[in-house]
Amino acid sequence: MDYFANIEHLLYAVSRVFLMPVLLLIAFSLLYAIAMLGAFFVEGWQRRRQPGTERLLRATRQKLQRMDISSGDMELYILKRLEWLRVVSRTAPMLGLIATMIPMGPALLALGNGDATEVGKNMVAAFSAVILALLAASVSFFILTVRRRWLLQDLQEAERALLLQTESV
Incomplete structure (x- = not known):
């Protein structure tokens, strides 16, 4: 039984390092x-002041340093532009859960010992972390959703402009 207690203490110590x-x-x-x-x-x-198609074409051309741009190149540019927003919107809630669960162990031990001050201290840390993580995820997800729509509209307009450009040549 002592063997399992040592494993529990080791797991707790490792998890505490990640807090x-x-x-x-x-x-x-x-x-x-x-x-x-x-x-x-x-x-x-x-x-509101300037159409997005020109911005998308210009940014993609500068990135690729050539004039022949396919819609696949523009889609890749859009994905790269949205990548970190997507990462934050998906990982922040998981980080919040981790930051909630790590202090819960000491809080439960303190509760068992009747130390209400220690329980409160650990619970404040746990809930503050999850609230801030969810706030970061929510803001990132909102921006990601709207910006994706904006960029896909720009892509559609740019494809039309490129199609008209190739038809006129």
């Missing part, structure tokens, strides 16, 4: 989501 990196990843995710929210508002304001 700080997970909390840092949640903080970075939240900062990234806030930065992307600002960029999203700027892009929305720019889209």
